[in-house]
Amino acid sequence: MRYFFLAYALVALLVVGLLGVRGQKFTKPPVRVFPDMDNQDKVKAQSADPFFADGRGARLPVNQTQPRGLNEAGAQSIGGIPEYEFGGQTGYYYTGHVGDYFGSGMPEELKLTEESALSLIERGKERYGIYCAVCHGQSGDGQGITGQYGVPGIANFHLDTFKPASYPDGRMFETITVGKGMMGGYGYNIPVNDRWAIIAYVRTLQTAKEAK
Numbered sequence: 001m002r003y004f005f006l007a008y009a010l011v012a013l014l015v016v017g018l019l020g021v022r023g024q025k026f027t028k029p030p031v032r033v034f035p036d037m038d039n040q041d042k043v044k045a046q047s048a049d050p051f052f053a054d055g056r057g058a059r060l061p062v063n064q065t066q067p068r069g070l071n072e073a074g075a076q077s078i079g080g081i082p083e084y085e086f087g088g089q090t091g092y093y094y095t096g097h098v099g100d101y102f103g104s105g106m107p108e109e110l111k112l113t114e115e116s117a118l119s120l121i122e123r124g125k126e127r128y129g130i131y132c133a134v135c136h137g138q139s140g141d142g143q144g145i146t147g148q149y150g151v152p153g154i155a156n157f158h159l160d161t162f163k164p165a166s167y168p169d170g171r172m173f174e175t176i177t178v179g180k181g182m183m184g185g186y187g188y189n190i191p192v193n194d195r196w197a198i199i200a201y202v203r204t205l206q207t208a209k210e211a212k
């Protein structure tokens with residue numbers, strides 16, 4: 001009988017606890033077991049922010065920046081900033097595609113000569129070192145430092161899968177631009193010209209690996 005009363009009291013408490021205060025108004029914020037993102041540090045529209053010297057919360061865009069996808073007049077360079085990803089551009093140079101397929105080879109727009117090809121590769125080497133080597137390794141073997149910190153399945157460019165015969169330059173251009181699977185895209189911070197430079201350098205690494 002003792003247990004019956006105990007259970008009865010507990011059930012009563014539960015029912016009252018869950019349903020008893022429904023419909024009432026509270027002035028204090030509710031207790032949040034899982035706060036999720038209910039409270040965020042952010043500047044609300046049109047409000048002041050003492051963080052900035054002029055106290056304005058709404059900021060103008062930083063000088064020399066531009067919204068993604070802006071290409072109103074078909075410009076390839078806006079405010080002196082080279083083409084990143086303005087959208088709307090067509091052709092092999094900007095997309096890596098020739099019709100419905102990936103193209104191969106360096107695009108005509110680069111106007112390569114023997115000399116400029118060399119400086120393109122040099123440029124690619126530098127850019128590759130900045131953007132790709134952390135994951136894909138200095139030599140392109142996929143053994144970059146991030147692998148040790150848990151980035152899985154980094155592509156090894158010395159596998160046949162990534163040689164020009166099975167992996168056209170245009171496809172690599174697209175991978176750099178928009179990413180692929182576990183890899184994020186770099187179109188927003190590697191200009192088009194530099195993407196081709198990086199591709200040229202990756203091809204150089206692949207060829208160098210086969211040298212006797």
Ligand code: HEC
Pocket residue numbers: 128131132133134135136146151152153154155162172175176180181182183184186198202
């Ligand atoms: C943060 C690490 C990281 C960086 C930086 C990175 N990659 Fe990758 N990359 C990966 C991973 C991981 C994969 C495997 C993606 C998959 O198959 O899901 C990959 C795959 C690839 C592939 C093969 C994609 C396919 O179609 O299978 C290419 C080509 C490639 N990367 C090129 C590059 C180039 C060029 C750069 C430099 C601009 C670069 N990656 C920078 C992590 C990275």
